[in-house]
Amino acid sequence: MRLVRTGSIALLLVSLLAGCGLVSSSGTFHDASLPGGERPLDGAKLVVTSKSFTEGVLLGKITATYLAAAGAEVTDLTGAPGSASSRQAQLNGDADILWEYTGTGWVNYHNETETIVDPKELWQQVHDIEKRDYNLEWLPPANFNDTYAFAASGPTAQRLGVESLSDVAALPVGDRTFCVDDEFFSRSDGFLPMLTKYGIPYNDPNGVPAGNVTRMDAGVVYPATAKSAPCNFGMVYTTDGRVKNLDLTVLDDDKKYFLPYSGTAVVRGAIIEEYPQLRTLLGTISERLTDQLMQDLNGRVDIDGEDPSDVAYDWLRSEKLVE
Known part of the structure; x- marks a missing residue:
């Protein structure tokens, strides 16, 4: 049933993307392996999705490439049109991993209006709500803030x-x-x-x-x-x-008006329980992501015209995370 569901949603997303005049990026990540040939996710079947804007697709490609290198059988559903489709796919259990933003979770998904300026406090609030209401695990945030x-x-x-x-x-x-x-x-x-x-x-x-x-x-x-x-x-x-x-x-927002939008890998609770090694693997990615790095990676796609899959693979290799 899992294979049927993931296959069905893959076809759905491809048709949606085609209907929007876009080309689906599904399944277009590079084959790689971890240094030393380790396979901590051997036997795992994971579905990675993303939103359709450049940064979301890049984060999805990095994740799909790295987890496949770790031995997982990864279905790539990156580039889902709009925020709702990728989010809904995860809520439905049709996608397992999605990169989100703490500000998006706080304002868009939970309609909160309080401005919490501390990124860690905001992440904790969103983490707790999402875990309680949807059994979604918001892993510790990356070191970039797309606000x-x-x-x-x-x-x-x-x-x-x-x-x-x-x-x-x-x-x-x-x-x-x-x-x-x-x-x-x-x-x-x-x-x-x-x-x-x-x-x-x-x-x-x-x-x-x-x-x-x-x-x-x-x-x-x-x-x-x-x-x-x-x-x-x-x-x-x-x-x-x-x-x-x-x-x-x-310019520095010295009065802390803008809400933090820390990038965070979100995993379905059932999946993180089955494969707890995802915490370490996704943490290895998160700890390397900074504002300046994301500017560089986004620029390679939006300005230089490179394919997100290539950019993701090149970066993982440059960090010696895959070979």
Whole structure:
């Protein structure tokens, strides 16, 4: 029955992806082995899924490649369209392992509104809820945080003397110009409450006048910020490859407004009980993942056009985790 279910959902995801005009990435990870030929997962059958955006797919490919190298028979369902399908596949028992974000669990899955600024405390809260309600095990988080931030071009940050959002708040009104996308502008935990937190309320002549804010597509924010036109400061995601590629300076959220979005491997409880060695194996991956590394890996896909499977395999080899 397990093979039938995983096969069925694989076909479903392939058809969904095709219907969206995308090519399924299912099953496209590299064969490898652990150094020394160890096979701690010999005999295990695991289904790895991911969301469809670059970082999610990369994390899924890294996981699928590494666990298969450890001896597991891995079904690769990376690239599921939208957050709901990968999440639902795991809740249904059709997928075993999925990389998630603590902020997503807290806000999107459990509708919590309290901002918990300590990443470990937020992870613990999400871990406990997910374990209690869904028997999902959120393993200790990785060392990267894919959260919202504001950035400026290197020359602009130096010219204005800014390193933090409080520094931005201290600038003359005319220098407080922002580029944001519509979604972030309208979020209840987005742009407008952030300005209030930093004492520069929106549509206020002494804060941030409406004319100082340009709303545009998220993808256009990065080059606009790099050119400092029409804005000095743009909303970015901290692990996006364009941050490094465009030499943007990410400003410190010194008042801790933004919720942490720590990347975390989530495993079904029944699976972690059957294969407790997954804790060590997935921990070996998590402890190596940093903001800068994810910027590099994401950039290789989004900017250089490399295949996520190749990037995942190359990184695992560079870390001497597989051969």
